[in-house]
Amino acid sequence: MSCCCEFNGCNEGAKVLAVIFDLDGTLLDSERATRGVLNEFLARYGKELDMEKEEKKRLGMTQKESAAILVKDYELPFTADQFIKEITPLYRERWAKAKALPGANRIIKHLQKNGVPIALASNSLREYIDAKISYHKGWKESFSAILGSDQVISGKPSPYLFEEAAKKMGVDAVNCLVIEDSLVGVKAANAAKMKVVAIPSRREADCHGLANVVLHSLLEFQPELWALPPFDDWLDNTLPIEPIHLSGLYVSGCLQEATDNAILALPDQAVGLYIGWAKVDTDRNFKILVSINLDFSCVSYKKIHVCLIDANSDLDDKQKMQINLVGYIRAWDNKELTSKDLEKLEEYKSIARASLDLPSFTCL
Known part of the structure; x- marks a missing residue:
């Protein structure tokens, strides 16, 4: 078994006793499932999606922050709140098709089986988080805590989501490992004084240097590097x-x-x-x-x-x-x-x- 990653002191400091996951882009392939929704919505108002702007993706932002930018960028005839009200039903229809990313079910089941507390902390609203994970058997029951950005003072890159997740699990922040895909999420973990593994998409390459470890996939994650129980599901070399x-x-x-x-x-x-x-x-x-x-x-x-x-x-x-x-x-x-x-x-x-x-x- 082999791991292709960049290490930055992953074995230093306090022992990892709990793991906190981001949701979209980390466990769930939400982006691929909802691809085209924004383009279809903008077409209703005679607007065309600017792919150059989309390359500067708003990954990790709260819904309100993202909506405000879109309304301004495309000069839409309503407020950010009205934008959210109109476009959300289109996204909801697609959430049922969002698949678990490679290795997501594996790591959730493994940590739960071995008694390692896990939490979910996302910049999405709690209502949306519950809707998304409802299509994945056992996910809701597996997490000791589930938190959305509407349940804290401020979402990522502020540390509050991760700090509150640690509190709900009864674990000190220094004993938590965060697994994230976005730069704002990595920054939030750093602000919370937690260790962090980044599995960035191609748009989030700036995670390098800020995370303890950078991987390409959850399948590369090796729990034993964090003094967590190792996986036992390999069949010889596969x-x-x-x-x-x-x-x-x-x-x-x-x-x-x-x-x-x-x-x-x-x-x-x-x-x-x-x-x-x-x-x-x-x-x-x-x-x-x-x-x-x-x-x-x-x-x-x-x-x-x-x-x-x-x-x-x-x-x-x-x-x-x-x-x-x-x-x-x-x-x-x-x-x-x-x-x-x-x-x-x-x-x-x-x-x-x-x-x-x-x-x-x-x-x-």
């Missing part, structure tokens, strides 16, 4: 995961050029080396090794490379694949999975062959 479904890839591994292609279906936190199955036609399934890398030179920011293991040579590279990723091997190491490093490639292919023959993976 971690079973909740299946990730992809389509729009050709047998050659080239991406289909479409707005709804495989890359856009993946959250930023789905990087790493995976194993799985590819269905090429109605009756043929192949074992595959898949690397998902960040590539900031392209618009989608991700690059997928698929290696079909022991596939027949009669396959047509114009055939499309339906892909089901079922296992995780290791963190992203800044390299594509190519034939350039044949020794490493053969090692990973060997792991994929052996793991995909196990009952835990063949059933998928």
Whole structure:
């Protein structure tokens, strides 16, 4: 098992006794589920979404702060409160489709099973938090405390949300570990004198240097580095995961050029080396090794490379694949999975062959 992260004194100081999670972008892929809502809403008023402004995303802001900026930027004919009232029902419809990010269910269940108190602290309103997590079995019951920005004096980057979460769990702030995806969340954790792990999206790269550890995915998180009980769910060299479904890839591994292609279906936190199955036609399934890398030179920011293991040579590279990723091997190491490093490639292919023959993976 391997972890690709940046360390900044994660073993220093007080022992970690509790963990506090952010929600949107950390545990829940809310952004992908609600993509297009703002564009549709602005179109009603003859406005067009400015993607340059959207690149300066308002991640981590409270709803009121974000609404005020949008009303001003797009010169909308109402107040921030009226904007919220009109657009919220559109978001609510999409929350049911928001999926747990890779590793989210795993870490929640693991910490709960081992008696580690966990809390949820989000800049969303408490009402919205409850609505979002209601679609995920066991989440509400797992948290010792759930807090929204409307329950404290001020939301992130102020420390109050995290401090109140620690208080409700009966744990001192210095004994808490925060897991966040946004810069304002990391700043809030620092202000609360808590340790913090950042799993930033591509828009939140400034988290580097402010967090104790920076990861690409929750799947990279190693509890033992924080003196927390280690995971015990690895099968030899592979971690079973909740299946990730992809389509729009050709047998050659080239991406289909479409707005709804495989890359856009993946959250930023789905990087790493995976194993799985590819269905090429109605009756043929192949074992595959898949690397998902960040590539900031392209618009989608991700690059997928698929290696079909022991596939027949009669396959047509114009055939499309339906892909089901079922296992995780290791963190992203800044390299594509190519034939350039044949020794490493053969090692990973060997792991994929052996793991995909196990009952835990063949059933998928």
